[in-house]
Amino acid sequence: MKKLLPLLLLIVVSAPAFAAKRQFDIEVIIFKREVNPQSVNESWPNNLPPIDMKGVGSFYNAAYLAKKGVTMLPPSAYKLDKQVKALQNHAGFQVLMHVAWRQGDQGRWSAPVFKIQAGKDYSSQFDPDGTEKQKVVGQQVLNGVTEHSVPKPLYELDGKLQIYVEHYLYADTTLDLREPSTKTTIISDPQIGLNSELDQGQNSPEVQVGHLEQVKPPVKVETILKTYQMKQKRRMRSSNTYYLDNPLMGMIIQVRKVK
Secondary structure, X not given: OOOHHHHHXXXXXXXXXXXXXXXXXXXXXXXXXXXXXHHOOOOOOOOOOOOOOOOOEOOOOHHHHHHHOOEEOOHHHOOOHHHHHHHHOOOOEEEEEEEEEEEEOOOXXXXXXXXXXXXXXXXXXXXXXXXXXXXXXOXXXXXXXXXXXXXXXXXXXXXXXXXXXXXXXXXXXXXXXXXXEEEEEEOOOOOOOOOOHHHHOOOOOOOOHHHOOOOOOOEEEEEEEEEEEEEEEEEEOOOOEEEXXXXXXXXXXXXXXXO
16 A cells, blocks of 8 residues: 555646647638628627737737747648638638637636737728727927837738637637728707797698698718727537537637647
C-alpha cells in the first residue's frame, strides 16, 4: 500500500497536466446574405448597446497570441475551402472572413476572445452612432499646421468570438453587421390656430367635414448606418461542422482535435 500511494499521487497530480495538453484547430467562415434588410420579415431595434470588448484580442497581436497560447494556421491547413467556394459562387452570399487558428482547451475565463472585424470601412461616410457625416466647411489651423481628424474604422462586420471548453466545446459570439439604411422621422406636428377660419366655421352649415383634406405631418428622411446583431452560443463536438445564422448573416465553425 505504501508503494502504491506515491504512484496514485503522481497520477492525480499529472492528470490536469495531460488534459491541458489537448489542442484544437478552429476554422471559421463568416458571410452575409445579399438581401435588403428592410425586406426581411423581422423586427430590428434601431438602437443597440455597444458590444463589451473587455479582454478581447486581435488575430494580428503577437503578444496576445503568445499569452493565450494561440498559433495562427496558414491557408494550406484550411479544411473548409469547398464551403468558401460554394458561398463565393452563389450570388446570394458574400464571404467576409475566413480564418483558422490552434489553441488549447482553456475554460471560459482563460480562453482567447478574438475581435472580429471585416468588410467595408464606413468611417468616411458615417459617425460611430450611425448618423451620416456632415460636410466640413473649414479646417482648424494651429501654428500654421492644418489639423486633419482621422476617424476610427467603422467596419461592416464588427464583434467578438470565443471558443472554450467546459465539459463540452462552446462557441460564444456577438456580431454586428452594419448596412446603410434610411430613417423617417416626424419633424413637428402641424398646428391649427384657435382663431383659424376652420375653428370659426365648424358650426357653420357652409363647412362640410367630408370635403376637408387630411393634414399630413412633415417628415424627414435620413440616411443612416443601421446595425443588425447576431448573438448566439452553441455547444459543439470536435470534428463536426456547425452553422450559426440569422436572416442577414451566418457563420460556419469547425473544431478539430489535434492528434
